[in-house]
Amino acid sequence: MSKRAYIEIDKNDLPEIFEIELAGQNVYLKFDFNYVGQFYTVDLFDNNMEPIVIGEKLSYGRKLWSGLSNPLIPNVDIMPFDESLKEKTITPENLGVTVFLYLMTLENDGDYL
Template structure:
């Protein structure tokens, strides 16, 4: 599980295009400063797929959603140091990364 999505916390809120399982998506990263958590918005072909998905440690993004347009891979926030209990501004993209799982197996 080496491939991850690089997040530039200095640019938040910001969006970027990314290819996942051969399809192009737009991801927007947002930060709730009052409660110290991040959310992800997901778009495809200019349309909204998901708004406000909270990043939760070790839980795949979009796991409770059923939509054929969602990425055919998993994006899982994981702490490579195994010391975090939640995702914060301090640890995102320092020890906690958004790992892309299933991309190389296709």
């Protein structure tokens, strides 16, 4: 059982878009797979479907939207991560199996960021 909440992605039905509440604000996330580069991406939209960040690459162990300073980005740490610490990358085989898009809310989560 997971210690953290996570955002569920249906990797078999991409592109996938859905509304979600993050840090008290409703936003839309759109997930897709880049077949040329072999990586997953996420787009962030406000509640009017206006783009905030487009084409953010999901990178294992790296917080989404890190390094961006846009007040429209929800103030929440979201990171592709494997709680067992066995994985080091995101692949079609492990996403949604051992690697999940976690909301990093535990006290020691800053150690991973």
